Structures are given as structure tokens and as C-alpha cells.
Amino acid sequence: MPWRSGPAPCRRRLWRSVRATADERARTLPGDERIPRAIDTLTHGVTIRRSPRDVWPWLVQMGAGSRGGWYSYDWLDNGRQPSTGRIVPELQHPSIGTVFPALPGATEGFTLLAIEHERVLTLGWMALDGTPEVTWTFVLEEVAPGVTRLLVRVRGGPGYRFHGLPRLLTRLVVHAVHFMMQRRQLLGIRRRAESTPPDTLMPAHCSPTADENAA
Numbered sequence: 001m002p003w004r005s006g007p008a009p010c011r012r013r014l015w016r017s018v019r020a021t022a023d024e025r026a027r028t029l030p031g032d033e034r035i036p037r038a039i040d041t042l043t044h045g046v047t048i049r050r051s052p053r054d055v056w057p058w059l060v061q062m063g064a065g066s067r068g069g070w071y072s073y074d075w076l077d078n079g080r081q082p083s084t085g086r087i088v089p090e091l092q093h094p095s096i097g098t099v100f101p102a103l104p105g106a107t108e109g110f111t112l113l114a115i116e117h118e119r120v121l122t123l124g125w126m127a128l129d130g131t132p133e134v135t136w137t138f139v140l141e142e143v144a145p146g147v148t149r150l151l152v153r154v155r156g157g158p159g160y161r162f163h164g165l166p167r168l169l170t171r172l173v174v175h176a177v178h179f180m181m182q183r184r185q186l187l188g189i190r191r192r193a194e195s196t197p198p199d200t201l202m203p204a205h206c207s208p209t210a211d212e213n214a215a
Helices: 007-016 022-026 052-060 167-195
Strands: 040-048 099-101 109-116 120-126 132-144 147-156
Touching: 022 040, 040 167, 052 132, 052 147, 052 167, 109 132, 147 167
Parallel strands: none
Antiparallel strands: 040 147, 099 109, 109 120, 120 132, 132 147
């Protein structure tokens, strides 16, 4: 049928746009050590025509409600409030332990576990004993002058169950839901970063020191 000739290649392009390479999926990334025996690991990536310095501000201001949003489907994870399209200066220097709320008004969310300025941001969903049930790491790599590869890795701990589902169903559901939300987020970050003039986001003297980045 003629109408079927266009959408399929389009869908494949959309999927490939956030697909990690085999090498990227196999690599050890920062944050992996926090869940040594993960029940699953999901890795995605997107290439952004901006330097890590220009992408970084969008990552550190993530979070629902009073933060910048998750850049995904706002009707699902940001109370229908649009994720911001600008850099918010007061959100640029989160410290270890900062909570990025999962939903507007929520006290639960992803806790900042590690930060390496303009390179690594590791978030964790914490269990009652203070250990991460899930880690969510964002890694920026400059693959060419002014071109960044943003890698995102999620790892689930042995005890993690999505809304109490058995392990097998947890893996199946998380694969589908995570891909949908993660793809939207990565493309949202790329669009925002590439539509902002390069090297005009943060003055160099505002960068945190290396000592502040230690986890």
C-alpha cells in the first residue's frame, strides 16, 4: 500500500537518532559502579552541534515543578507545565544531594549523586536504606570541535520493580516507557542547545570548582 512506504523509514530514522552504538553500550560509564549488579542497563545517545559547555546548562536545571522540566512529555512528567526554553541562572549550580523532583510538588525525585562540571551528571532514585535503586547518568563528550555526544545510561538495581511488577515485566515495561520518554528528552535537549547561540550561556567565572564536583 503506497501510504506505508514513507512512515517506516521515518520511524527508523527517529529511532536511530537516539540509538547508542555497540561500543557505547558496551563501555563502562561513570555511575555504573553505584549499582554493580544491575538487572538491566539501557544506553541512548544523541549528537548535538554544540560544545559540552553549551549543553551542560540544560542538564543541571532538570527537574519538575520549580526547576526547568524534563524536556520530555510535559503532560506526563511536568504537570502540563512546559519545560523551559531558557537557561535559568539560579539552577545552574546544584550540589550533591540536590533532589530533582520527579513531578511538580513532589518531595520524591532523583538525587544528585555525582557531578563533574560540563562532563558527568549522575542522578539516583534512592531506596529507603539510602542506596540507589536506579541510576541515571548523563555524559558529555566532545567528538569534534563544537560537536557533543550526549550519552545517557540508566541502570536498575536487583531490588527495583516498576510499580511492584515482577522482574521480567519490569524489564519489558521499562524498556518501552523509558525509550519513549528518553528519546523525547534527548531530542528536546538537542533542540534547545542548538537553537541557543553557542558560547553565550554561562560566563567562565561562574563555573564551579573541581573540589565542588567530587562525589
